[in-house]
Amino acid sequence: MTAVRLPDQRAIIDRRKLAARIAALAEAEGGQARPQIVEALREALEAGRVELGRRLEQQPSAGHACANGHAFLIDQLVRVLFDHVTTHLYPAANRSTAERLAIMAVGGYGRAEMAPHSDVDIAFLTPRRSAAWCEQVIEAMLYLMWDLGLKVGHSSRSVDEATRLAREDLTIRTALLEARYIWGDEALYDEAARRFWAEVAHGTGRQFVREKLAERDARHRRMGDSRYVVEPNVKEGKGGLRDLQTLYWIGKYIHQVRSASELVDVGLFTRDEYRSFRRAERFLLAVRCHLHQITGRAEDRLTFDFQRQIAERMNFADRPGKSAVERFMQFYFLQAKRVGSLTGVFLAHIDEQFAQTSQRSGFFAGFRARPREVKGYRVHGGKIAAPGDDWFRKDPVRLIELFQLAEAEQLEIHPQTMRQASRDSGLIDNSVRENPRANALFLELLAGRNDPETVLRWMNEAGVMGRFVPDFGRVNAQMQFNMYHHYTVDEHTIRAIGLLARIEKGELKEDHPRASQLIHKVASRRVAYVAALLHDIAKGRGGDHSELGAEVALELCPRFGLSSAETALVAWLVREHLLMSATAFKRDLTDPKTIEDFVTRVQGVERLRHLAILTAVDIRAVGPGVWNSWKGQLLGELYDSAQERLRLGHARHGREIRVTAKRQEVADLLGDRAELADSVGARFDDAYWIAEAPDIIALNLVHFGAARTADHRLSIHCEYYEERGATLVTVIAADHPGLFYRIAGGIHLAGANIIDARIHTTRSGWAVDNFLIQDPHGRPFREADQLERIERSIEDALANRIALEPRLAQRPLPHHRSKAFDVDPRVVFDNKASNRFTVIEVNARDRSALLNRLARTLFEEGLVVHSAHITAYGERAVDTFYVTDVTGSKITGEARLGRIENALLEAGSDALQARLEEA
Structure with missing residues (x-):
């Protein structure tokens, strides 16, 4: 250029x-x-x-x-x-x-x-x-x-x-x-x-602009349609080099400029904006050149593998609470954000230039719609504009009012006014931040009923948001260096607010039926929006972002105009915003102690409602495909159990009554085979009846009865389980030590991921093990040949026809770039989470062989696994096991716990994986 x-x-x-x-x-x-x-x-x-x-x-x-x-x-x-x-x-x-x-x-x-x-x-x-x-x-x-x-x-x-x-x-x-x-x-x-x-x-300027913008929009959709994806494409991605080139192409085509600097002369950029254009272009070109040099090829994807290397090459250093790579990527996203701001201003000017040169003919040739006035602002052609260049200098609170009016009146902001707002954002000081009217306007915008997401994004890109809420400015363009989060912290937060608004308008009833009802039952809807804004506000500060965020909430909420009760609720929600997902995904929801502990921390139905809503938008805003029906089902089960406990002060039914009620429910599901609930069901103890859902029990009883009638020593059944968005695998076999880890190994060799496992033994010594599985993309297996492959792989594993460990070690990582991250294995024992079991939680790098390896280690340590709950967070897996020793007792001795911990750490280590791969 x-x-x-x-x-x-x-x-x-x-x-x-x-x-x-x-x-x-x-x-x-x-x-x-x-x-x-x-x-x-x-x-x-x-x-x-x-x-x-x-x-x-x-x-x-x-x-x-x-x-x-x-x-x-x-x-x-x-x-x-x-x-x-x-x-x-x-x-x-x-x-x-x-x-x-x-x-x-x-x-x-x-x-x-x-x-x-x-x-x-x-x-x-x-x-x-x-x-x-x-x-x-x-x-x-x-x-x-x-x-x-x-x-x-x-x-x-x-x-x-x-x-x-x-x-x-x-x-x-x-x-x-x-x-x-x-x-x-x-x-x-x-x-x-x-x-x-x-x-x-x-004479083809308009056509060229229209076609170029359509081409750009299609490219953005292919690349994730956000400039804040954590593995951006430097050339083709939103906010990347191609977007800058598109501006130059359009300017050159319409005005025949020879270089980007001439875009200033024709009025499409100010000198400051051109300097921003050049700075962003210089940085992005440098990143692309480093990428090519590192890879030795034409590579434009800034994947996790290369982010650390380029951060080092470009002399970014670690700072307290923020690594060099996170600082590098934050700077990258700030440039991408600037590209977005320049694009908006540039295209709006092009639009205006076309409007000024367009010729009307016929009856309406002399007609021009008159601008109207809204609170001193000029509104014309669907755009709101400041009436003068000193408008914000006269009253900086107008910098907040501008965006609130745009949301309330469903208006775009005139490019010149966006330019002014960006230029004058520095006028926002403590006097503006503490101004009651400014805070009331901000709260109205945040909880707006039209499209707060879009307008908050404009506000953020103009620099006004970060100035008005400095804590938000600290997470502006901040990436989270892991494979779980798809967006920067600010983009994730704004998306969560947008999802909340869509849920409130009833647009996501199919995916979030519970949240769509609860949002209309909460006492304060603005609590929900402020909690969504602040839930990740303290990320990157080097401590527990939930605890630090709660402290920020206690300072900010009174400033926003929330009551003391609303402030306390927002602070609690920020502190506990991970509680519901951690409980639902990593704990056994059929264990009464799980519900008891959860309810002890929640303490009220209003808190529970808000927490359920915040959890849903937080998970979905992580990125495409992260929310699924399995997660919705688990969160729904936890909500229902907790609500029952909170309303009644106790579980509605005692253990015996619950088992009897479930037997009847299963009998009803079985219809003309209802007698199986008694004849076959008598072989299972109460723990089984409490642990499993009625529909799974009905399937198990039919399967178990048929297997025993046919005198099968091993019976495997796979079927698509629509309600959970997964595939149910049931294995019936004579119980013996090591059965669980072998089944897990067989499932993994078939290319499946286990997301939940429940292990049962009948009174007559038969194992009935239920697994919920998905493919590596979080989808269920449905095709007959897929189900057959899984059954065959489990049979081979149990018959010792395959050597599990070397075969599993050779399987690729679920995320091939996960080696770019440091994931140190960690083991946590909890003897208070369950009245009957010791709960062991293992954090380690996600890999195909992990569950099999951990289960084998537990077997070798003489532990009996009763249920397993598997959660993946990108490159990191968290596997939770409910275990006892062979006598059915909890594990309590310090020496033994230490030995088990060391064995599990070794099993989850990269060093062991490397040795197995070499072997």
């Missing part, structure tokens, strides 16, 4: 020296010189890349210098190649008018923006008809470039063809828009450029 002056260009490549060397080789060796010439060119290319790599190492943020340097290197090579081919291979002393050839750089190369391994996009331009000489020169040049290992994207067209195709095809039109003369017949290039502007671009 705007090239930088490259110092000491000959240190990159000395074209005259290289040309002389090639000429000498060609004259000395004649037709045999090709290998030596290619070698000389390759040496020059490699030396240039090494020099540019050295410069990037010295100035790791110099993106423009690196990108322009690589374009310069290729320019010089192309010129040397052209001169060599036309002088030594296909000389033509008296060329005809058809024997003319111009070489143009297009695409990123045309902008003089090339990362180390970018494609060389080149166009050969000929007169109206192509001569044989032109074809020979083009072919020879391409073969030489391919010999150098360059990835060349090329076209060869006459001026007429190029003009016609540009009119028909947006991609070709964009390529010609960026065309830059490299070498050859410059008059031919000038003719093509003149015809492009006269015959292609003239």
Whole structure:
């Protein structure tokens, strides 16, 4: 776009020296010189890349210098190649008018923006008809470039063809828009450029903008439709280089500017905005160049594997509470955010320029809609605008009022006013933050009934949000370096608020039926919105963000205008916002002690309602696919049990009554086979009846009865379990030590993940084990061949037909990039979470063999597993086991607990995994 002056260009490549060397080789060796010439060119290319790599190492943020340097290197090579081919291979002393050839750089190369391994996009331009000489020169040049290992994207067209195709095809039109003369017949290039502007671009500005924006929107959708995804695509992602290029393309097409700096002259950017444009572009180009150098290929995805390395290369350092990689990525997202702000202002100006130049005809030719006034603001064409340049300086509270009115009146904000708001955001000081009217307006916006998510995002991108709520400013663009969270903290928070608004409007009833009802039952809806805003406000401070966030809530809520009771509730919700999901996903919900402990911390139905709502939006706002019916089912079971306990002060039924009631429910489900509830059901103790859901018990009884009638020593049944969004696997076998870990191993070898397991033994010594499984993407198995494969794999594991450990160790990690993270295994024992069992929670890197390995370790330590609950958080897995010793007692001895802990830590360690992989 705007090239930088490259110092000491000959240190990159000395074209005259290289040309002389090639000429000498060609004259000395004649037709045999090709290998030596290619070698000389390759040496020059490699030396240039090494020099540019050295410069990037010295100035790791110099993106423009690196990108322009690589374009310069290729320019010089192309010129040397052209001169060599036309002088030594296909000389033509008296060329005809058809024997003319111009070489143009297009695409990123045309902008003089090339990362180390970018494609060389080149166009050969000929007169109206192509001569044989032109074809020979083009072919020879391409073969030489391919010999150098360059990835060349090329076209060869006459001026007429190029003009016609540009009119028909947006991609070709964009390529010609960026065309830059490299070498050859410059008059031919000038003719093509003149015809492009006269015959292609003239009068098609609106169409070009419309098509370019549609292309951009489709690209954003492919890339996740957020500039805050934690593994962004530097080139194609939202807020990336392609978005900046799109602005330049549009500006150049409409105003025929030659460089991005001229966008200031035509009024599309202010000087400050242009400087922001260049800073963002420089940084993004530098990141892309580092990516190419690290990988040795054209790689544009800033995945977890590379984030640490680039943070180190760009000299980011650790700070208290925030690692170097998190600081690097926060800076990355701040640049992406700036790109978004610039895009909004730029496109709105384009819109306005079109509106001013549009001609009306007919009856309405002289009609112009009059702007209206809303609280002093001008509203016209669906946009709200400040009436003057000093509007916010006169009363900085208006910086909050602007966004509140936009949400309440469902208006867009005029680009000039957004520009003013961003410029004047620094006027927000403590006097504004403590202003009751400003806080009341902010609370109205936060709990707005139209679209608070969109307007809060505008407010955030203008810098107003971070100034008004400095604690929110601290998490602005802050990433969470793990594979569980898909977005930065601020984006996650704003999405959670948007989900809450959609739930309140009834738009998500199908996915969140419970939350959609509860939001209308809570005493204070604004508590729900403030809790959503503050639940992650203290991330990145180096301590427990829930505890620290509760302290922030106690300070902020009174400022916002919440009552003392509302403040206390918000602070509690922030402190306990992980309680419901941790209990539902990592504890046995059929154990009365689980519910008792949960209710002890919740203490009230109003708290429970709010916690259920906040938990739902928090999980769903993590990213696509994180919320599923299995999680909804578990949270619903916990809510119902806790609500019953809170309302009655005790569980509605005693143990005996509960078992009797469930027997009757199962009998009803069995219909004409109701007698199985007594005849087969008598073989199971009360613990089984309490632990399992009625529909699973009904399936188990039918399965068990059939297996015993047929005298099967092993019976396996798999079926899709729609209500849980998973597949139910039931294994019936004679109980014996090690059964659980072998079944788990067989399931994992079939490519399935276990998300829940319940292990039972009948009074006659038969094991009835129920597993809920999903595929690695969190989806159930449904197809007959999939279910058959799982059954066969379990049979092989139990019959010792396969060596489990080495086979499991060879399976790839569920997340192949998880090795980019440090996950130290951790073991927690809890003898208070259950009256009957010791609860063991193991945190470790997620891998296919983990559950099998942990279960085997428990078996080797003489423990009996009664239920297992498996939760994955990206690269980290949390496996919870309810265990006893062989006598049915809890594990209490310190020495024994220490031995079990060490064994589990070893089982969950990366070192053991590495040894098994080597074996």
